[in-house]
Amino acid sequence: MYMVFRMPPLWLRGWCCWLLLWLGVAGSAQAEPLQLTQARASIEIGGNVQSVDATLPYVWDIWHKGAQGHAVFEMSLPLADVPDEPVLLYFVRLGNAYEVRLNGNLLDRRGDLHQFDGDDFAQIPRIMSIPAGVLEHDNQLQVRIRADHARRAGVAAPWVGTRDEVMPLYDAEYLQRVTGTRVVVIVGLLMGSVALALWWTQVDPTSPGKRREPLYLFAAVAEYAWSLRVGGTLLASPPVPRFWWDILSIEAIGVWVAAMLMFSAMAVDWRGRFSGPYLERALQALLLSGIPCAVGAQWGSLWMLTAWYTSLGLVALAFVVEYCWAAVRQGSALHRWIAATLILNMCVGIRDWAVFRMQMTLGGNTLMRYSSLVFGFLLLYIVLRRFREANAQVFHLLSTMEAQVASKERALQTSYAQLELLAREQERVNERTRILRDLHDGVGAYISTAIRQLQSGKSSNHEVLQTLRDSLEQIKLSIDVMHLPAGDVTGLLANLRYRLEPKLSAADIALSWDVDQIEPVKRLDAAGMRHLQFMVFEALSNVLQHAHASQLRIVAKAHGHIVVIRIVDNGVGFETARPMRKGLLALHERARAIHAALAIHSRAGQTEVEITLD
Known part of the structure; x- marks a missing residue:
């Protein structure tokens, strides 16, 4: 059987050739700086001096665990061609305090070489300029350091070369260890402040004591603790004595781990064997034990710090395993995202622990400072998600409230229509009642009198006729008042005068009229009139x-x-104290109906009826 191979398309072959050519040119064009890896070291610990041949990088904590001292490293730098322009000398890590000389010329000095546990300048990469004229064919580079125990002191293998050769190495390391650290600290402090503000402002008014959301508090504590831990690498001179600053930085790791685990559990309201009281007690024990372990490491027992880190990692690992298993089985999307973030940080943490605790490398960068940022983004996601859910709830409530208000408005409109019908019906009933009452009190009374006169046989036809005429006058007066404007007291009295003055003249009663033009009384409606x-x-x-x-x-x-x-006559008067008859009772009843004051005074020769409207 033969296998047939087809040539790739012409355009693909052209691109591959161009790429190989470019890589070859780029590789040949990239110059390599010189790295010094061998030195003659003179080590001084507790007054004892020994000289050894050292291979760089020289990690102090590997060769002299729990000790502090000084060291001088002599390195040869032979050059076939002496450059006529300045060159650069670059150390990935140097110190804790250091002094660098080339051919006896001082290039750089940082810190006090004699004060142990002082300022630490080994946290960031160091670059020095070698002026033109200092280099010779045979050069001697001398590096003096002060090494504090458990502080990752030592000397990295230096690089020597032109600016174009050395600066890319320095810039890459500076970007990761300084610029990246600053970004992590700024983001951490910003996220922590946001979380703290949310914890302070987000109060559940329905809970006893107006309980705050602990999720945001754990997030704030975690972000602040991690910013403290990571930002310490940027401080050559800490704000507190170095001994306590190192303990604080170590304890910050435990606080960050504990707060992140509690944050992860609360973010999805997860309850497992390694959450709740068990997790809290384990983390509290680790945080308390972290202080003596950090103190022991400061006194030379690095194994205590390694054991503490291991215990912290095991507790976190137990939590992460069960948490991730629950996320895979029945977790929400947020649960799975947090689980993935925990796994990422666990893997990066194991890598950093192996590199910096087991191998004791000099230089290099912790990756966990960057992977921890994912928790900050998760916090932002949770805040945005809760904000969106709150907005959705508010929108739902507003929609529901709008529907309920519309329903209530329709019900009120229906009720209003029914009430309006009832009011109209009641008005008609009241009007019928009023008419019947007026007929009874006015026309009815006169008709009843006429009937009694006819039944008695004692009244003349003229008297009966007069009574019926009075009844007719009552009807006319009732019609008159219907056409009067509401509250027109003057018009009402004038109508009465017009209707009754002929009767008064026929009865030989002289009428004295003293009525002013009175403004309408606003509270007197048709019924009141x-x-x-x-x-x-x-x-x-x-x-x-x-x-x-x-x-x-x-x-x-x-x-x-x-x-x-006031209505005043000079008649015979009557006894006001005797029981009132029907006419007087009706007067008082109608006065109450229009909230008028009625006063009747009578004696022989004068009777006065006074009606007061206020």
Whole structure:
């Protein structure tokens, strides 16, 4: 059997050739700086000095665990061609304090070489310029350091070369260890401040004591602790003594791990064997034990710090395993995202622990400082998600409320229509009641009197006819009042005068009229006008029928908003103390109906009826 191979397309072959050519040119064009890896070292620990041949990088904590001291490294730098322009000398890590000389010329010095546990300048890469004229064919590079125990002191293999050769190495390392660290610290502090503000402001008003959301508090503590831990690498001179600063930095790792685990559990309301009280007690024990372990590491027992890191990792690993298993089985999308973030940080943490605790490398960068940023983005996602859910709930509530308000409005409109119908019906009933009452009190009374006169046989036809005429006058007065404007007291009295003055003249009663032009009384509606007309008509009828008077005076005056109507005759009078008859009872009842004050004074020779409207 033969296998047939087809040539790739012409355009693909052209691109491959171009790429290979470019890589070859780029590779040949990239110059390599010189790296010094061998040195003669003079080590001084506790007054004892020994000289050894050292291979760089020289990691102090590997060769002199738990000790502090000084060291001088002598390195040869032979050059075939002496450059006529400045060159650069670059150390990935150097110190804790250091002094660098080339051929006896001082290139750089940082920190006090004699004060242990002082300022630490080994946290960031160091680059030095070698001026033109200093280099020779045979050069001697001398590096003095002060090495504090458990502080990753030492000397990295230096690079020597032109600016174009060395600066890319320095820039790459500076970007990761300094610029990247600054970004992590700024983002961490920003996220922590946001989380703290949310914890302070987001209060559940329905919970006892107005409980705050602990999720945001754990997130804030974690971000602040990690910013403290990572940002310490940028501080050559810490704000507190170095001994306590290192303990604080170590404890910050435990605080960050504990807060992140609690944050992860609370973010999805997860309850497992390694959450809740068990996790809290384990983390509390680790945080308490972290202080003596950090102190022991400061005194030379690095194994205590390694054991503490291992214990912290095991607790975190147990939590992560169960948490991730629950996320895979029945977790939400957020649960799975947090699980993936935990796995990422666990893997990166194991890598950093192996590199910096087991291998004790000099230089290099911790990757966990960057992977930890994912928790900050998760916090932002949770905040945005809760904000979106809150907006959705508010929108739903508003929609529901709008529907309920519309439903209530329709119900109110229906109720209003029903009430309006009932009110109209009630108005018609009241109107019928009023008409019946007016007929009963006015026309009915006269008709009843006429019937009694006819039944008695004692009254003349003229008397019966007069009674019926009075009944007709009552009807006319009722019609008159319907056409009067509401509150027109003057018009009402004038109508009465027009209707009753002929009767008064026929009865030889002289009428004295003293009525002013009164502004309409606003509170007197049509019903009130009818009540007032009846009251005045009843008083005048009593004068005609019972008073035997020869003079009648009608007075109406306005005193501000108060109107006073007085009807005075010079008749025989009557006893006001005796039980009131039907006519007087009706007067008082109608006065109450229009909230008027009624006063009746009577004696022989004068009877006065006073109606006050206020």
